[in-house]
Amino acid sequence: MVANIRDKAAIVGVANTAFSKDSGVSELSLAVQAIKGACDDAGIHPREIDGFATFTLDTNDEIEVARALGCGDLTFWGRSHYGGGAATGSLHQAVMAVATGMAECVAVFRALNGRSGHRYSQGVSGELLTADAIHWGWYTPYGLLTPASWTAMITQRWMHRTGVTKEAMFEVARCTREYAVSNPNAFFHGQPLDRDTYFNARMIADPLQLFDCCQESDGGSAIIVTTPQRARDLKQPVVTVKGVAQASAQGQEQMTSFYRDEISDVSEHRIAAGDCYEMSGLRPSDIDAAVIYDAFTPNVLLQLEAWDFCKFGEAGDFVLDGNLRPDGRLPTNTHGGQLSEAYIHGVNGLVEATRLVRGQSVNQPGKQVDHALVTSGVGIPTGGAILGKLD
Amino acid sequence: MTPEEQKAFEDRIYAYVGVKVCERTAAKDAVNPAMIRHWAEAMGDTNPAYTDETWAANSRRGKTIAPPAMMYAWNQEGFTVTRGRASDPQTDMVELFNEYGFTGVLGTNVTQEYFKEVSPGDTLYLEMEIDSISERKATARGIGYFFETLATFSDQNGEKVGTQRFRVLKFIPQEQPTAATGDDKLEVPTRIPSPRGHDNGWWWQAVDEGKLLIQRCKRCQVLRHPPRPMCGECQSLEWDSIESGMEGEVISYTCLRHPAIPGYPKDPVCAVIKLAEGTNLVANIVGCDYDDVFIGMKLKGRIEQVDEKTTLPQFYPA
């Protein structure tokens, strides 16, 4: 039995800053710009915010954000651990706070200078917190140093078990790029990806090549979460949270869960999926569009299986049948994803999922989107959420 | 240095311009296939024009040639320089620079031109002179002078084979206020080590001593890796360890191609390895190409020192 928060919280405002490779401003500036944008989108004043939720990795202290924004009193702040795992985790925090009355209006945000500041692609160095350092120490001496290399290890195993080839990864990369082509805020706006470019790109960590990897971006994204009652009086069509879950599965490590009986099952996503479906009373067939976390192309494939859009081993066929495309069964990462819009640790995905339900996506599918799925990172403690219209 | 002293110094130094460092002298060895092959092996150069006589016989040249970049090698003095160089006008000039504080030395440019290819049986003759010395210059390294030597190579018939111009800066080394950061930069990078704490330090210590250990619960005997303070099966805090036989099989693998990380070999192959004892371990696969690795491949490991500071389990094809 899972806790049920269905329709107890609504997303009323969303915004992204401009995305770039060199913002020229502080991460605090990006955070408050994103949150202010989300307030404007909702039609509320920042003073109405009484809670925050973000990532432990985010460098912006809540009280600094509050002072910069001109907020009043705060009654809630909560953080979720791990990079991409915390996107829906932060939403989870906000929903719990609003559903229980601990706060009435929570801003979920993530802001980073991911290209001009600290770059995740450069791998883990010696300058780490002790607890983390011990963990990374099992990998760094061997050269297994980067998110791409950890993901590659899982991917190689999964390809071996399923027989899925890089054609499927190309389709994920090509398709998200197709969406980015018509998104003016996407890094790859106006730049389609062709087969030769994809297959001839440099190898990063076998089998992942350059365009299997997300970008490194500067930018911020935010959403405002409040009660459904309050949401009715605000500017935008009401989007509620139908289900939201966090999950860490047995034997979990941060990106390196290499000691399980099977290392390529992404068990944590299976738990999150079960909880979200149960909470919402929905099934995969009810999901009309999705934002599936895509730090790397295979992330999408493994999650399609874990979230039960297809059986294990069938994700390759599922995407090659065109299901992720604008006119497909499950239009996915319609903003261009983190592969082609920007890498804001999945919070730009929360923005896009909300827009899909509102009918405001820049690549709005031709069908009505009653329910959109949004997920968090792969290989770490993670989660997901299902958004929908208020009944 | 006062202007007068500088003038006196420069008069002595500039007197070396045009001085012969050595008269036309034959190389100790004629051009020969053995030395060419040694060179090609070291450089990893598979050019058949150097080493494949059959190919060369049918090529435009009709015979093998010495690598042009070997031109200077033939006339090198050889092993005796390990005991110091004999004095010649160039060493005398360098000594004079040193006397006046221009102790720094930095080769800045080297240009070789080739007019003729040579083949086994030819003998190279070298003559060398000090071709030019610049005026006094302020450089990033310090105040100094550039001198250029011109080496001319000819063959046994007196035909000109090539030239080499070598430009060297002799300078007064600057006081280095940033010596500390300089030292830091000069350190040869090694692999990023694991920090050692209470729960993992003993494991790395054993690796340093040549052993791969696996932690074992004293109560229920279940093995666990990576080491943790408590048994996840029975919650006992009591543990000991067994030594692994380092036999295993590949569960998955990858190769970090980009970015290249200082201190690491190029393109390290990393794998999740299921040890025969039952626990998994991440380590390198060495001794074969990446393309030869496969899931299910049997491996045999040993503990090896991989750089100046790092000792690690390394696994080879069994």
Added chain:
Amino acid sequence: MSEYTTLNYADVHVGDKLPELAIDITTGLIVGGAMATRDYEPVHHDKSAAQATGLPDVFMNILTSQGLMSRFVTDWSGPEAVIRKLDLKLGAPNLPGMVMTISGEVTDKDDSSGQVSIAVVGENNIWGMHMQGTVTIALPQEA
């Protein structure tokens, strides 16, 4: 004629890029290269002698750098190419543990002589530019 082919002058264009060559700098390569070029200066084989000059380990001699540069070009051009000139500016030393990546691009062609100029740079991953310059070769002009 054989498995070794040589580029024709007409096949090469200004702007053509040569395949990159990444070379692991090992003590073996440094010492082996020094011996193969008969360079017995102690700084190229004796670590303590190298350290006395302020560097942490033995470093590559110039003749090896020249050799690697010539190999880089003829790997691409093929064996019938005739090297006319190696013109190098010297930069940071190559030490064990580094990786030097050599890249190159055709910058000039001289129709009368059949000579092609290639700008070449060898960069190591720690200290940057090790050598930079121009290699000039003559390529066959007929088919």
